[in-house]
Amino acid sequence: MLIKQVTTGPPNKTLKGHKLAVIMPLISEPGFFDDLKSEFPDLEIVVHKLAWGQSAAPFPESEWADVTIILTFNTLPKPEEAPKLQYVQLLSAGANHILDNPLFKDTDITFCTANGVHGPQISEWIISTYLAFEHHIPDFLDRQKEARWDRGESLSNIEDAVSKTVGILGYGSIGRQTARVATAIGMKVHAYTLHPRPTPESRRDDSWTPAGLGDPNGIFPTKWFSGGSKEDLHKFLGSGLDLLVVATPLTNNTQHLLAAPEFKVLADAKPGRTFLSNIARGPVVETDDLIEALETGLIRGAALDVTDPEPLPDGHKLWTAKNVIVTPHVSGASTSYSKRVLAILEYNLKRLSEGQELTNKINRKEGY
Template structure:
């Protein structure tokens, strides 16, 4: 029987077999199997030490007598049965950081595209119109990143060499932060006040839900390019639409929306200065390889220490 079981969760159109292959390459002394049906899943999990996938049910946990680790393939974990995992003494790890390089590229690419007028150029190209247009410099700008987890940190890392002033907003502003300035969420207005480029990369919490509201959008400069790769409800959608209509914000690149998926008749689709992508910033062909690196390292760590604790991306239960 397999000691590592991979649930049948294809991600971003990539077959989960790639994930199993990546785990086998990194853990050649372990038996890695893909559970391709619900029946096979219950059968395989009975003797498994590690189960990995996007979710796990209480019933499956009840059937997993030897399970020591559930390695989630998602960065978020609020959808998981945390109490049941704790009751079964099953450790939990996440895929935090797997998306960071490509999401950071998405953010910087959106900022540069709006700064240099690529969307204007594309529309005129479609109409076969040769006409000059104004564009802006990204260099010399004040750039603000809300949230300094793996994604926020990766965004700031990629700003090296662009000659911009960097500002961070984080829950614990006293922590060492690789930006020119850092603020807490209580001082978010001061952080965005003169920023021309703002990225939302924070988790959705009671503190951040509706954070970007009419009040904060009014504080932002009317040329600000706002990018949301956090969660849709971090932004008050009606307030954003109103700000766009009144030219109180320069542009928005939304990889997440509220509601999501964005209805086909929603007003956000029709603004020329809005880029909507279908929660796609997280896509990367390296997803399974990066995830397998985390899981394999945690398996090796547990083998060395004899304990399923102190693991990379482990969530305290």
């Protein structure tokens, strides 16, 4: 039976009748929940802090019965255990790990992502790894370890980013902050979205973002591309990209979205010039085809914070592939992560108390 819950309705300023279960590590904001109680005096709060590296924790079944709100990564009750549940706030910006969970799949309970928490730090990772590659920083670090003062051929082939074009595949919060940073260093931005954005209003994004950051009004792209077909994707990839940022969610439709045909399109438009940056999920890119494109020079290089498989096993070809920077899924790490997640929670609790629609709601049809 489909359990239907709603999060809009008459105002409930004190959140009377609501119980919040917090299940997360790294609660680094002392006094946050005391302040939350001051803002919503009738809200009951229970906190279960996880150990570092622990993604799920046992939760007393008896406590689920009157929980109406959960802040969690993947610790979720069975639908019948939480009959009053209305709203689940995920700690992650992605939702692929809960799409098959019965609480998501078999109910209409509102799930919201932490979309917006990653934009600052991941955009820094994207731009810093791209610039590090273009300025040969990995090579110079190797020479430093050898105590060797050697410029090599670097002075003749270092390229700066001015007037280069970055294509952002998935123009969400990470893509929008990347566009802001890229524009600041003189790059042009091409944006790709699933749905058309032909008007200024359609290019707006009302999801949560830190104040003054991102691109809420969609002003940075010089060109917009959209669509769900290979033909649509190839128009975007063929637009002359120096840097391709993969920032699309992992869904059934984006599995191996980038494979040999797509690398050929990139190379046809700009032979051997495109640098690929993947901060989305490893399976969005077909790994063997990526290695082939790197080794044959179809693309210039790659920075990968996510891989397929992940973790990347010892001896895998990606470790030694030509012109690759690999990091172990750390681009989203930041000492401000907890602060931003809790800010999203507080923002949505405020909207809930006012009877308004919550932000960052997951679209069940599209899976993000």
